Amino acid sequence: MAGSELTNIKSPRVKAVRRLTKRAFRDRDRSFLAEGPQAVREALALEGVVVELFATAEAEQRHADIVAAATAAGLAVHRASGEVMAELAQTVTPQGLLAVCRFVHVPLDGAVTAGARLVAVLAHVRDPGNAGTVLRTADAAGADAVVFTDASVDPYNGKCVRASAGSLFHLPVTTGVPVAQAVQRLKDAGLRVLAADGAGKQTLDDVDLSGPTAWIFGNEAWGLPEEILRLADEVVRVPIHGRAESLNLATAAAVCLYASARSQRAGSPAPAPRLP
Amino acid sequence: MAGSELTNIKSPRVKAVRRLTKRAFRDRDRSFLAEGPQAVREALALEGVVVELFATAEAEQRHADIVAAATAAGLAVHRASGEVMAELAQTVTPQGLLAVCRFVHVPLDGAVTAGARLVAVLAHVRDPGNAGTVLRTADAAGADAVVFTDASVDPYNGKCVRASAGSLFHLPVTTGVPVAQAVQRLKDAGLRVLAADGAGKQTLDDVDLSGPTAWIFGNEAWGLPEEILRLADEVVRVPIHGRAESLNLATAAAVCLYASARSQRAGSPAPAPRLP
CATH class of the missing domain: 3.30.1330.30 (Ribosomal protein L30/S12)
Incomplete structure (x- = not known):
């Protein structure tokens, strides 16, 4: 003492x-x-x-x-x-x-490296409890990194740290990055960038998720703005089978991240090496 | 006025x-x-x-x-x-x-009817925000009913009503039911009863979810007690691919309910009959 x-x-x-x-x-x-x-x-x-x-x-x-x-x-x-x-x-x-x-965050280039297979991007996520829960879920789903854009809540907010349940210390987190810069880096690293939004024409069940994927999650109330939807390779929605209008942000993120984790592990077996 | x-x-x-x-x-x-x-x-x-x-x-x-x-x-x-x-x-x-x-809830027999394909059971869920979020997610995933057992929070708690985002009014909800009675009714109605718990030997990816299924979700902190695990047909855990210890209750429920919804709709064909 x-x-x-x-x-x-x-x-x-x-x-x-x-x-x-x-x-x-x-x-x-x-x-x-x-x-x-x-x-x-x-x-x-x-x-x-x-x-x-x-x-x-x-x-x-x-x-x-x-x-x-x-x-x-x-x-x-x-x-x-x-x-x-x-x-x-x-x-x-x-x-x-x-x-x-x-502070434990790392620069964008250190968080998103070549070979990354699953990354979560929090764009405009304002509720620290939701942000921390997404961080915890991304960790659980085996994500390689989590990106907090400059329009999102501070990952060091007390509520976010608590909701992350230790995950803030488990995987590379980067923060304060403009979303366009994050998307460019993700594409350069070979990931397909999917925006999770109720406006998506395709549902989660329609897209092939077996390859390296980054998910962009938006605001609790109004989703993602048009300019971010345009940056993404695809806009994908979680299907709503019942009468709910939408899902809570953290639960939608969980469904998306685990769908990717399952597809990537479903042993879409690595392609056999081609003989010369 | x-x-x-x-x-x-x-x-x-x-x-x-x-x-x-x-x-x-x-x-x-x-x-x-x-x-x-x-x-x-x-x-x-x-x-x-x-x-x-x-x-x-x-x-x-x-x-x-x-x-x-x-x-x-x-x-x-x-x-x-x-x-x-x-x-x-x-x-x-x-x-x-x-x-x-x-009050809008209905008796157990009215909520869980023959032909039900997806039911969520909240056993020992104490946080009203979590309970409301699970109700909303069950609705979104197309569940036929949600059962609050007598050890769970009151579905009419203000926080639960708010977190349900209207879903309390969308699908049959029953409340105050002893868990053993709920499980019996679910089995009688032809549903396989799965307990979601970190102690499960099988993961979500190992079990066939294409048939009628009820999910039991437990307490935020300590999961499900032994006596409930024994009532279930199977104990199933959400796989943890990263370093997180566990998932938040509402996100785990979302992953389970959507896994069921997807399998049931994917029309995973029944296994081919074995020739004698």
Whole structure:
């Protein structure tokens, strides 16, 4: 333990951490907050990501392995009172562990590399919970990368980090990229770019998804704007068999990403090498 | 417009409506609240469901068609001040329309009928937003019914109604049923009962989903208890191809329900009969 327990919610140290709940301060410090044992454990698994750890006395006991890992990595572990933790954490029932982490995103070219087979692009996704859920689903579906365009929510928003359930630390994420630049890079890397939108003439069941594919997901309320639909190779909709008007963004993304994962793995067997 | 504008948030009428945000009062009155133009429109499309409508002056103008439909149906439409609407509505930015509706669920036998091909069962789903999202997704996937067991959240919870985006009014919903009774009924109706759980030995890609299928979805945090897994014909998991530990409940349900919808519609031909 570094020093004594932090008990004053007005102390400069507590205030400095609390500031990271705001995007402007995150961008200035290139740091963000990860809350709870799952996120903190995943962050610690990446070298050089966690800057410092805050833990309540109770969490120190319950998650002794995590605290030990942080200490072994030479990190400062600060004990925080329940009141301080409640001030720092953004959840109603904070689990007593919170890490200050360095930004983990990579440049577009590092995220989307030749050989990528499945990429999710979040264009105009504004709800951080939805964005985090798509990130988690993309990870589960085996995606190679997730791209947050410059019109989407900040991936380091607390709600997004929580909804990603650790996936922010699992696969290459890039952020702040203009959508046209992202699409160009995806095409250059050999991926077919599909825009998921209710306006699509083709449904998910009509298109061959066995090849390398990038999916663009749009805004919760109004989908994707015309200029993005034009950038894509195809506009594809999830079929609506019943009377619902549409799907929630995160569930639509799950259906699309898993359809790709299944098709790619369905053992469309690699073409046999041609004999000369 | 029936009478003058309601402006007093402490009036008995306003208090009586406000009470419907609590389950005990909903159950007593067999009534619930539907907020916003989309839900109110869908509720009005069903005869005898809407009891009365509350609208702000602004909403009356913006949604004149809805108010006219309610009036034509002989319903009382009360004008409410912005303050009264804020008191009645559960959203931060209420859209100025709110209907008191009669319960719409049906008995188990009425929901799950012979010939049903796709049914979603919510067992131990506690988060109303997740439950509403699964209801919306089941509707979109063309499900014949949705069953809320007695251990799940109330489908008339305001968050569930909102997340369902009108789907609560689209397909037969039953609620308060013990899970064993639901499973028996599903089996009697000829459906194969699959429990969606990370503990499943088989993945979604391993099972034949072309026949009539019911999916049981469990709790957000801990999945399904052993006794429910034993009731099911099979326990099936969504494959995790990446490093995520699991999927969010609503996204997992979307992947399962759409996998069924696709298989049932793909007309996967029955296996050729074996010659003796």
